Amino acid sequence: MIDVRRWMPGVQMVTTYKTSWLPRDLVAGIVLTTLLVPQGMAYAELAGLPAITGLYTSILCLLAYAVFGPSRILVLGPDSSLGPMIATVLIGALGAGADPAEAIALAGMLGLIVGVLLVLAGVAKLGFLADLLSHPTQVGYLNGLALTILVSQLPKLFGFSVDGDGLIEETRGFVEGVADGKTVPAATVIGLLGLAVIVSLRRWAPRVPGVLIAVVLSIFAVVAFGLEERGVDTVGALPQGLPSFALPSFDFSDLGILVGGAFGIALVSLTDTISTASAFAARTGQEVRGNQEMIGIGAANIAASFFQGFPVSTSGSRTAVAQQSGSRTQVTGVVGAVAISLLLVFAPGLLRDLPQPTLAAVVIAAALSLADIPAIALLWRRRRVEFSLAIAAFLGVAVLGVLPGIAVAVGLSVLNVFRKVWWPYQAVLGRAQGVNGYHDITVYPSAERLPGLLIFRFDAPLIFANARVFRDRVREFARTEPGLRWIIMAAEPITDVDTTAADMLEELDRELNEQGISLVFAEMKSPVHEKIDRYQLTRTIDPAHFFPTLEDAVAAFRRETGAEWTT
Structure with missing residues (x-):
């Protein structure tokens, strides 16, 4: 007989849930929603998809993980580290400026493949695959990813767009755009002020929802000063209602890039989840169940893929917010999913005046949190060989691109292990x-x-x-x-x-x-x-x-x- 509680930890959580936990879970879920909405929209656009798909993805992945995920504290959703990888796959398959409907369908297929890979890996007890990214190569990869994200969002922060693929082309396009006078002053001001609010509050008042404050202030500024008339692009009215069921689809000629991208995304998602789960489990005294975590993340990706979603991962920042707000169980994520659903059903126009430069500021703030320069400096002082690995992984992402960069990072990790066996002490x-x-x-x-x-x-x-x-x-x-x-x-x-x-x-x-x-x-x-x-x-x-x-x-x-x- 199938042990339902083993494969669906959410069922066990319901049977052992204490009513005294509900007020804390409700408050944490509402607080979490203020972060889920703007980040979900911003990371969807980072992935090259319409902003609304970020909200659809958030709803489905939170509900699925609440049923299949073993951790009572982790929060899943669209992630800044996966956005460029998804965009790379979509551009590689469809080219730049593809039809949004085709991009959504292909992103859904990518999420489905990622989900299936993770579930199969969890059933086969392959949790050790998270170790394929060593700490030095992970540090280098994330710093390279942070730089890539930062450069990709600078044009939007300054109110214009560029045609270019990759760090070098996008940097050249941004510099030429500024030199040619494409900058929109109002967009630049509101974007930089939003970024300053988020970064300052994160540094000096981490319990204050800096993203929410930046979003509210920027919407107020757009309405009060008529910034749309001054060239500031806004999100516009979101579609009303919940996401509809849609089968992911793809062209068989795209299968190679889909599978390759899915492997990279699955590995990064798994590594993020295991490391985040371990960190928060140490604080709460919970046990990390790596194989079930893979099944939980896989189920979340599969669920999102059938409702116009895209691949997701664990978010350390959102998990921290949930914990600081008093979250006790997965009910926090369910409350967040319900709150987003109510927003889409009853108030889809609430975010109509949210400026695009503010979404760019949200993404840039996330990229800055990915960067870890002190870790690079520490590797330099401790061990030059591992510092070299980190720099090689950094250059792999920055020069070759995100997906080749993750391949370089994994290859370097494996070669480093092999080197120690090949030439041991x-x-x-x-x-x-x-x-x-x-x-x-x-x-x-x-x-x-x-x-x-x-x-x-x-x-x-x-x-x-x-x-x-x-x-x-x-x-x-x-x-x-x-x-x-x-x-x-x-x-x-x-x-x-x-x-x-x-x-x-x-x-x-x-x-x-x-x-x-x-x-x-x-x-x-x-x-x-x-x-x-x-x-x-x-x-x-x-x-x-x-x-x-x-x-x-x-x-x-x-x-x-x-x-x-x-x-």
């Missing part, structure tokens, strides 16, 4: 005075060693990628160490030996034996030792040359040779 060990055990002689240069003995530590699993590196280092010892008789492998860090490495060890042991040198292992893990037996390496490596500890191996060598410790 290696050490020759000795006995240091006043310190128990055996230690790296580069750290303890005065450590004692036994003549004819070398203790070697290789800090990685022995696999095809590093078998040659290991072999060449041991051969170097055999060639350069005078009177060498034993090479003891401090094998505790070796967590695996694959067949390629096993063949290398068999060949290497025969080669060493011809030189009168024995290859000895100490502290090898049981699972690895079982593989050694299965590979039948003890045909060449003496079974007596496997010791449980380094001390036992060293003692055996001293008994055999009578060697004494020397500096």
